[in-house]
Amino acid sequence: MLSNFSRHSFVRVGKSSALAKSTRSFAAATQVAVREAINAAIDEEMERDESVFILGEEVAQYQGAYKVTKGLYEKYGDKRVIDTPITEMGFTGLAIGAAYKDLRPIVEFMTMNFSMQAMDQVINSAAKQYYMSAGDLACPIVFRGPNGFSAGTAAQHSQCFGAWYSSVPGLKVVSPYSSEDAKGLMKAAIRDPNPVVVLEHELMYGVSFPMSEEAMSKDFVIPIGQAKIEIAGSDVTLISFSKTVGLCLEAAEALKGEGISAEVINLRSLRPLDRKTIIASAKKTGRVVCVEQGWPQCGICSEIAAILMETDAFNYLDAPMERVTGADVPMPYAVDLENASLPQVEDVLAAVRRTTYRKLAA
C-alpha cells in the first residue's frame, strides 16, 4: 500500500488533475465548493420553510466548526440557528422532540464520531419511532456532519458511520461526493418526512466542482435512493461513495492507459441503496470492485457483495467481487500509518487488475 502520492497532494484542492478532468462539464457551469453547496441548500430550505432550523455546537456565532453554516446566524437569528451546550445526547433528543411536534430540525454533529454519544436517540427515538408508534410519531429530522477519515485526526475522529447507520430500518442515509450531490441530497434530506443521516466529508468541503444552472436553482433536489454513473465503462464496475469516489475516478483515468474501461458508480445513497443501478452495471461489465473508507467487516462493500450473490447479477459475473476498504485497525495518527490504513489509488488499480485478469499480484 505504499503510495507515490503524498497524503498532502492527494487532499489539496485543485491539485489532483484526475479530479478536475473527471468532473462533468455542464453548460454555464459555476465553480462551487462542497461547503458552499451545503450552505446554499440549508439556506434555501430555511428560507422556503419556516419550520426548518439548525442546531449544534458552534453552528451560530462561530459560523460552524467547519464553516458550513456560515452566514446563517446573521440571516435567521438565534431562534433558528441555535448554539447548543456540549451534549450530543441532549440536543439530539431535543431536536427529536421538536421534530415529533412538526418542526424540521437539522442536527449538526461536529463530526459523525460524536454522534455515537447520541446514538440511542438517533436509533431508538428517531429511526424506530414511526414504526413503534404505529405512525403517531413522525420524525422529519436531518442528522448531518463530516464522516470518515480526515488528515491526522486518528482513531476517535476518523470513523466511517456509513455501515452502521445504513443497517437501520427507518433511517435514510445519504453521502455526497460532489457539490451537486451535496446540494441536491441535502435539500432532499430536509424535505423528506423520514429521519435522514447525511454523511459529508471534511476533506471535500473545500473542493470545488462545476455546478450547472439547474443545480444552482432553488428547487434542485436529488432523489434519495438513486446512484449516479459518473463515467460509463464496459470492462469493470467501480462502486464507491463520498471521498473515495474521487479515488475511483483517478483509477478509471489511469486504467484507460492500460486499455481497461472502468464504469464508476457514485452511490450517493447508502439507504436505500440503488440496487438497480448496481445490478445493471454488474451485468454489463461482469466485474466489480467496491471501494470504501470504512472497516471491512460488515461494511457497505459487504452489502454489495450480498446483492451480487442474491440477485441474477451473480450469473453475469466473470470474477468474484473485490473490496478495497480501510484497514481493520483503529485509525492511527502518523502520516505513513494513516496512509497505509486508507484505500489508495494503487489498491484500486491492483484490485481491478485482479478482477480483469485474475492475476494474484498487482
Next chain:
Amino acid sequence: MDGILLNAQRQGRISFYLTCRGEEAILMGAASALEVGDPVFAQYREQGVLMWRGFTLEQFTNQCFSNILDLGKGRQMPIHYGSRALNYHTVSSPLGTQLPHAVGAAYRLKLAGEHHVAVCFFGDGSTSTPDFHSALNFAATLNAPVIFLCRNNGYAISTPTSDQFAGDGVISRAPGYGMAGIRVDGNDIFAVHAAVREAKQYALSNNAPVLIEAMTYRQGHHSTSDDSSQYRSVDEVLVTTENHDPLNRLEAFLKKYNLLSEEDVEDMQKQERKDVVKAMEQAERRPPVPMRELFTDVYHEMPLHLQRQQAQLEAHVKKYPEKYA
C-alpha cells in the same frame, strides 16, 4: 385495571405488565391540572394520566393483548401506550430519553406562541441518566416552558434512592440548573394538582422550566419481571400502604365531607372490575394484528423491497391458510 391486568400476566394471558399502585395521586392530580393541549412525555408508569385524558379500557387492553384494534399495531410490549389524539407520546423503553424530547416540544410550543406546556414524567432512577442532566440544563438555558415531574417512589427496580443519589433527593438539583422547583407530597392528590397548576402558570408566564419532585412509594413490584420481596420486606410495603396510600387518603377525605359513602365505593369498584374484565375478555378474543402490518410505518412511504416482501408474505399465507389460522 392494574390489578386485573397484572393477574392476567401471571396467568400467562399477556406477556408483561407494570402497575402504578401507590402513585395514582400523582398521575390523576397532575393530569387534572393540565389540558389535552399540553403534550405528555411519559416514562411508562403513567397510565393514570392517559386514563384521565380519556384512553378507554378497550384501548388499554387492546394494546396489552396486541390485537387487531391495538392503536400501536402490535409493535410494542404491553403498557407502551401512545395516543396522538390525547397528546400522549408513545412510551419508549430507554429511560430518560423523553426528557430532552419534552424540551424540544416545549421549545416548539414557545415558538408557536401556543399557551401550553410540555409535561415530562420520570422516576427517581432516571434522574441519574445523562439525558436528565442535558434536558434540565437545556430547558433552563433555552427558556423552555416544560414541567419536569419526578415520581420519587423510592426504588429503581431494586435500587433504593439511598443508593441512587447522595444529594437531597431530586429537587436539590433545581437551583443548580437555575430552575424553579418544588417538592410535594405525592400521595396527596390535591397537593399535586395545586403544584402542577401553579407550575404551569409559572412556566408559561416566565417561559421557564419547573422541576417538581413528588414523594411517593412504589407499592407494586417494578414490573411483572420483578419480585420485590427479594430486596425489600413485605412489612415495609404493608405499613407504607396502610399509612400512605393515596386512594385511601382520598377516600377518607371524601367520606369525611360526606361526598362519598361506603356503598358508593363498593359500587364503583364492582362496576370498574366488571368493566375491566369485560374489556379484557373482549380484547383477548379479538384476532391478532394482520401480518401485513409487519411492513408498514418503517418509512412514510413503503419502500419497494418491503412492498414485495409484504406481497410475498400475503401470498404465502393465502396459500397455506390452515397453517396461519
